[in-house]
Amino acid sequence: MKVLVAVKRVIDYNVKIRVKADNTGVETANVKMSMNPFDEIAVEEAIRMKEKGAATEIIAFSAGPAQCQETIRTALAMGADRGILVQTDAELQPLAVAKLLKAVVDKEQPGLVIVGKQAIDDDSNATGQMLAALLGWSQGTFANKLNVADGSIEVKREVDGGLENIKLKMPAVITTDLRLNEPRYASLPNIMKAKKKPIETLAPDALGVDVAPRLKVLKVEEPPKRKAGIKVKTVAELVDKLKNEAGVI
Amino acid sequence: MAVLVVAAHDNKSVRANVANAVAAATKLDSDVHVLVAGKDCGEAARSAAALQGVTKVLHVEDAAYANWLAEDIAPLVVKLAPNYSHVVMAADSVGKNVAPRVAALLDVGQVSEAIQIVSPDTFVRPIYAGNAMATVQSGDKVKVLTIRPTNFKAVGTGGSAPIEQIGGEGGKGLSSYVGAELSKSERPELTSAKIVVSGGRGMGSGENFKIIEALADKLGAGVGASRAAVDAGYVPNDYQVGQTGKVVAPDLYIAVGISGAIQHLAGMKDSKTIVAINKDEEAPIFQVADYGIVGDLFQIVPELTAAVGKK
Numbered sequence: 263m264k265v266l267v268a269v270k271r272v273i274d275y276n277v278k279i280r281v282k283a284d285n286t287g288v289e290t291a292n293v294k295m296s297m298n299p300f301d302e303i304a305v306e307e308a309i310r311m312k313e314k315g316a317a318t319e320i321i322a323f324s325a326g327p328a329q330c331q332e333t334i335r336t337a338l339a340m341g342a343d344r345g346i347l348v349q350t351d352a353e354l355q356p357l358a359v360a361k362l363l364k365a366v367v368d369k370e371q372p373g374l375v376i377v378g379k380q381a382i383d384d385d386s387n388a389t390g391q392m393l394a395a396l397l398g399w400s401q402g403t404f405a406n407k408l409n410v411a412d413g414s415i416e417v418k419r420e421v422d423g424g425l426e427n428i429k430l431k432m433p434a435v436i437t438t439d440l441r442l443n444e445p446r447y448a449s450l451p452n453i454m455k456a457k458k459k460p461i462e463t464l465a466p467d468a469l470g471v472d473v474a475p476r477l478k479v480l481k482v483e484e485p486p487k488r489k490a491g492i493k494v495k496t497v498a499e500l501v502d503k504l505k506n507e508a509g510v511i
Numbered sequence: 512m513a514v515l516v517v518a519a520h521d522n523k524s525v526r527a528n529v530a531n532a533v534a535a536a537t538k539l540d541s542d543v544h545v546l547v548a549g550k551d552c553g554e555a556a557r558s559a560a561a562l563q564g565v566t567k568v569l570h571v572e573d574a575a576y577a578n579w580l581a582e583d584i585a586p587l588v589v590k591l592a593p594n595y596s597h598v599v600m601a602a603d604s605v606g607k608n609v610a611p612r613v614a615a616l617l618d619v620g621q622v623s624e625a626i627q628i629v630s631p632d633t634f635v636r637p638i639y640a641g642n643a644m645a646t647v648q649s650g651d652k653v654k655v656l657t658i659r660p661t662n663f664k665a666v667g668t669g670g671s672a673p674i675e676q677i678g679g680e681g682g683k684g685l686s687s688y689v690g691a692e693l694s695k696s697e698r699p700e701l702t703s704a705k706i707v708v709s710g711g712r713g714m715g716s717g718e719n720f721k722i723i724e725a726l727a728d729k730l731g732a733g734v735g736a737s738r739a740a741v742d743a744g745y746v747p748n749d750y751q752v753g754q755t756g757k758v759v760a761p762d763l764y765i766a767v768g769i770s771g772a773i774q775h776l777a778g779m780k781d782s783k784t785i786v787a788i789n790k791d792e793e794a795p796i797f798q799v800a801d802y803g804i805v806g807d808l809f810q811i812v813p814e815l816t817a818a819v820g821k822k
Binding site: 273278279281288355356357360379380382383384385386387388389390391392393394395396398399400401402403404406416419420421422423424425426427428429430431439440441475476477478479480481482483484485488490491492493494495496497498500501503504508510511 | 804
């Protein structure tokens with residue numbers, strides 16, 4: 263079974279986000295970029311499936327500017343077999359990415375697509391569900407544990423009240439939650455080997471996908487700042503403040 | 512055109528956050544319909560009809576919808592959608608699962624976790640874990656949005672909207688429900704609790720969460736945790752407060768042994784009053800806390816538990 267994983271290039275999770283002065287977006291110039299952490303979990307899960315013999319080939323997909331090659335290389339260094347980059351400098355929103363993914367899935371015919379449940383830049387939490395919808399496939403979102411068994415996949419999902427178990431007909435789309443696994447670091451020999459693995463580059467037009475954004479971003483602003491309060495010395499003082507100043511207990 | 516709110520429910524009543532979703536919907540249009548689909552969910556449909564601002568409830572009885580599988584619910588919503596200007600769901604684990612599937616089937620974008628409605632086509636939503644706020648405009652024919660419940664004041668009850676029975680679409684057979692492992696708790700649900708006490712990595716173990724629970728029980732509070740505490744296995748995943756967990760905005764949030772990573776702050780910084788208890792006086796949590804105490808949580812928390820009991 264082929265497994266397709268989608269990896270997004272995002273501002274590294276350790277970078278402090280700065281909103282641009284002209285309110286058109288956030289500062290990305292000279293900022294460290296990395297693979298979206300939820301996508302690392304997706305790549306790791308696919309590699310574990312291959313190690314267990316449940317997967318035969320892992321394709322790492324990304325969409326965006328030429329630099330997304332680096333993100334794909336990271337996936338290849340972790341253990342993916344080859345990459346596909348849909349290269350464009352256009353702004354890509356979840357529906358557009360889902361359509362690009364669908365076009366690649368139609369071509370490659372994987373049995374499973376694994377994506378991060380959300381990207382830590384736009385926090386949309388939508389691409390996986392949208393891809394499943396466009397393909398008419400089942401979806402296992404916010405996966406905590408996966409078990410591939412004979413034409414179906416059991417998914418333990420993280421939901422509001424705890425965990426939920428569902429069974430999906432394959433092919434299926436999975437979106438990863440934090441506890442699914444702990445992604446490995448790529449070893450130096452594997453980083454070297456990854457340089458020789460193939461990455462195919464495609465254009466959105468060649469896939470027949472219109473990637474025009476559906477949501478127009480009018481402005482991006484700093485969130486309202488919360489002011490730091492005071493430090494109290496004793497529990498008695500704290501209780502007094504909560505009762506008489508804040509009035510919350 | 513009317514707005515359709517898709518309600519999650521437990522058959523007896525719609526989830527509390529449906530009242531927040533209805534509140535958001537009333538800012539879009541005065542005609543607000545609520546879809547309640549499931550098996551034996553008549554009581555839940557009646558609870559939706561009682562929400563202020565609801566003008567009609569669409570009640571669907573179909574075994575296919577008993578467990579809220581996205582593959583089955585989405586086509587039902589898609590069939591109804593052309594009669595509406597907007598489809599609204601609360602951004603909980605049901606809404607996040609179902610709404611994007613609906614949006615893609617309608618070939619429209621989704622506005623995720625709107626926190627403010629500027630106009631019927633313009634919304635504010637947090638990005639980068641709440642470190643930036645984007646104002647976005649949708650030109651799509653039907654606007655599909657999830658709303659962050661804590662940012663919309665829940666509507667009250669006392670209404671009596673008519674309930675219309677409509678037919679279901681049946682199941683697609685793509686997925687099936689096996690079962691759930693739900694955390695059992697007598698405590699208030701995190702996202703609707705008036706007070707929340709959360710523990711972080713500083714708790715050191717799951718066993719030590721007992722002192723958090725004792726304080727929470729004294730205050731009638733819900734219990735939460737940081738991602739670090741959940742990842743360390745101290746408490747189950749549904750305790751997690753933060754960017755990728757639950758977003759809470761109680762009257763009082765007490766952060767115990769939580770350093771205050773950005774992704775945690777994203778889930779609690781709209782709380783009315785924040786208390787931080789941490790031994791590290793440089794911890795970022797103190798930058799958002801109204802009241803902070805620097806010290807050993809294993810001393811302070813039991814002391815606080817004893818103190819709040821006194822009249």
